[in-house]
Amino acid sequence: GQNIDQPTEMTATEGAIVQINCTYQTSGFNGLFWYQQHAGEAPTFLSYNVLDGLEEKGRFSSFLSRSKGYSYLLLKELQMKDSASYLCAVRDSNYQLIWGAGTKLIIKP
Amino acid sequence: IAGITQAPTSQILAAGRRMTLRCTQDMRHNAMYWYRQDLGLGLRLIHYSNTAGTTGKGEVPDGYSVSRANTDDFPLTLASAVPSQTSVYFCASSEGGSYNEQFFGPGTRLTVL
Numbered sequence: 001g002q003n004i005d006q007p008t009e010m011t012a013t014e015g016a017i018v019q020i021n022c023t024y025q026t027s028g029f030n031g032l033f034w035y036q037q038h039a040g041e042a043p044t045f046l047s048y049n050v051l052d053g054l055e056e057k058g059r060f061s062s063f064l065s066r067s068k069g070y071s072y073l074l075l076k077e078l079q080m081k082d083s084a085s086y087l088c089a090v091r092d093s094n095y096q097l098i099w100g101a102g103t104k105l106i107i108k109p
Numbered sequence: 110i111a112g113i114t115q116a117p118t119s120q121i122l123a124a125g126r127r128m129t130l131r132c133t134q135d136m137r138h139n140a141m142y143w144y145r146q147d148l149g150l151g152l153r154l155i156h157y158s159n160t161a162g163t164t165g166k167g168e169v170p171d172g173y174s175v176s177r178a179n180t181d182d183f184p185l186t187l188a189s190a191v192p193s194q195t196s197v198y199f200c201a202s203s204e205g206g207s208y209n210e211q212f213f214g215p216g217t218r219l220t221v222l
Binding site for chain 2: 004042101
């Protein structure tokens, strides 16, 4: 079967750095997405990786290792507004997105 | 304002009733999707449409139907609602199918009693 694993919840301190991991086992791989979802709102796109390596976008970076079936989202200089759920999704061989359950990130002052 | 709208925002429905969730986008995206999101589970694809006039089944299509008569609209119908269909439903769209990022509507919170 297809599976995306992420930690259920993480806590971090304002101003710090946090890394959210995602491991996947899917039928084929055609890219990995990270989305942010604030409570009661819709998911919004953060990043996309299809080749191994690090993609940096401001305070957010995303890393991919296809051989290990592994990705992480790195958030720097954490702000209170970063409190949200972070969703990992993999595009499979049918070009459909398979979603993880999300990681709820709690930021403390 | 460009984007995706969904209606209603929330709905309480008696089991056995028919219900249509509406979704409209004005970004001229070819592909549209319906997901349900349940606590502790990832988003699950119900149905999708790669272009107007075509639809396909996702991971959890049973009990749901869709139509895509034009580019902008993608309604989701529950023919006879059951309590297990209580969920938050998100409509999404993307340009050029799943090759690109998906944009999500605000969601519809549906409770079936």
